[in-house]
Amino acid sequence: MSILVYLRRLFVTIKEEIIILPTKVITILFILFLLVLPVILPDSYLMRVLILAAIFAMLTASWDFLSGFAGQLNFGHALFFGVGAYSSALFNLLLKIPPAGSIPLSGLVAVLAGLIIGFPCLRLKGIYLALTTIAFPIILTGVVNALPGITGGELGLSGLDKLTGSRIGDYYIVTLLMLGSCTVMYKLTQSNVGIIFHAIREDEVSLKVSGINTTKYKLLAFCLSGLFAGIAGGVYAHFMRIAGPSTLSVSTSFTIIIYAVFGGVCTIYGSVAAVYILFPLMEVFQLLPQFRTLFFAAIVLIILLYMPSGFIQWIIDKIEKTCSRCGHKNHALRKICRFCERPFKYY
C-alpha cells in the first residue's frame, strides 16, 4: 500500500515539477544518457573520453565549490588533484593497497592538503589569495622533481593497479562517482551552508558581525573541495595508471578555471556541463592538435565578452524564465507564471 503512495507521489512530482521545466528534463536525460551509453555504443575510445570528462567534471565542480561559492579564488587547484594522484599512487605502489582503499585515502590526504593551505590562506583575501594559491602546486612540483627516488621525478610513478579490469567497469565507477559527488556538492550549496558560502563571498565582515564563525566555514570549503578534487586525482592516477608532474602543472589549474568559466561560475551543474561539452570537443580537435589550445582560449575570450555569466547559464536564461513576483521558474514559452499567474510580458 505504502509503495503505491510513494509511486503516486513520484508520478505527481515528475508530472508537476520535472516535465514542466526544460532544465530538469535535460538533466535527467543527460544522466540517463550517461548511464545507458555503454550499453548501446560500447566503443572503447569514446568511453575513455567520457571517463576523463567525468574526472575533470568532478575536479571542476570542486573548484567551483571553493572559488565560485565560497569566493576563495584558488588558482592552484591542481594541488589537490596532484596530491590525490601522487598519494594514491604511493599508497598503491608502496603499501599495496588496492584502488578501493587508495582512492578514499588519497581523498583524505587531499583534505589534509586543503587544511594545510587553508590555514595560511585564511588571512589573505581576493587577489592576494589568488596569487598565493598559484604558488602551492609549484612548490610541490619542485619537491617532486627534487626527490626522484620516491616520486619518480619528471617521469612520475607508473604501473599502478587498474581501476577495474574492464573499460565498462571503469566507466560506470567513474561516472557514478562523478554524479554522486556533484550531487553532494550541489545539495550542499543549496543548503544553509551554501547560503553562508555565498555570504562569505559577498561580505565577510557582515557575516562575522552576525556571529558566524567564517574561519570554520572557509576551512570547511577548502577541505570539501580538497576531498572531491583528491578523489578525482586518485581516480585519474588509477585510470591512467601513472601519476606524473603534469597533474600539478599551472596549465591544469588554468584549464579547470576555463572550464568553470565556460559553464558559469557559482553553479555546480555549469561546470559539469561545460566539461562534458568542451572535453569531447577538444578530442574532436585532436585531428588538428596544433590548433587545440588556441581554439580553447579563443572560446573562453568570446564567452567572457558576450556571455559573462557563462555559456550554460546563458542557455538556461534563454529557455527558462523566473517569475519576478513569486520566484518560481517557468519555461520560456509561457505567457503567465504557473504559480501566481503573473503575466511575463509586462517586464
Place this chain on the structure above:
Amino acid sequence: MVVDIIISTLINGSIYSILAIGFSLVFGVARIINIAHTAFYMLAAFCIYAGTNSFGLHPVLAMGAAIIFVTILGLASYKLIIEKIRVHPAATIIATIALAMIFQEIMILNFGAEFLSVPVLVEGFTVVFGVKITYQQVFTFIFMVILLISVWFLLMKTKLGLAIRATAQDRETANLMGMNESMIALVTIGISVGFAGFAGAIVIPLTVIHPHMWLSPLIIMMAVVVLGGLGSIKGSIIGAFIMGLTEAIIVFLLPMGSFLKGSVALTILIIVLIIKPEGLFGVSIEGE
C-alpha cells in the same frame, strides 16, 4: 661562488623588478591582474628573433621594432577585450590567461616548440675573481638600472607620474580632481607592456627563447609583487632582489637546486604572507 651568486642576483633581480613594477602599476591604476604580462615579454623575444632572422634587421633595430610592436599589441588587447570586462576582477584574470595562451599557441604555430637563441649584442668577456663575466651581462645590468631610474623619474618627477600615483591611490578622488581615469589606465598599460617588452628585448641574448618561457618568470613575478605588496614600487624592487638572491643561493649551494629554486622562493613568499598578509610594503586595499 660568491661572485656567481652576486651576478645572478643582480641580473635576475633587475629583470624581476622591471616586470614586477609593470605588473604592479597596472594593478594599482586599473585594478587589472595581467597574467599576460610576461607573455608580452615572450612576444618581444620572438619579435627580435623574427626580426634578426627572417627580415635581416640589425639587432638594435629589431629590439626597437619589437618594443613598439608589443606595446601596440598590448594597447589593442586592452582596448578590444580587457576594457569591456574590467569591472569583474575574476573575469579579467581569466581573460588575460586566455590571451597569454593564445599568444603562446600562435608562437608555437609560427616558430615551433623548439629552443631558439639570438646573437649577443656585445661580444667578449672579462674575468673577475676567477669568474667569467660576459660583457652582455654587464650591458644587460646597466640597461636595467637605467630603465629602473627612468621608471622612478617618470613616476616621481613628471605630471603623468603624479597622475598615475594618484589614480593608484584613490581612483574616484583622482577622477574628481580632473584626471581622466580611463586615459591614465590606457597610458599605464602602454608603459607597463612596453617595459615588459623592453625587459624581454634586453635579456633575451642571455637566455633561450621558447613559447613556454613566460610561465616561470610569471610565477616569480607574482611572488615578487605579493611579497613587496601590491601597488608598491619600492616593495617590488626590494622583493625582486630578495627573490633573485634566494634563487641564486639555492641554485649554487643546494644539490638539485635548479628544481627547488621556485619552491624555496615561493615558500619564502608564503612565510612572509603568514606574518604580514599585505606584503612587506603593501597598502591595505580593503576599503574597496
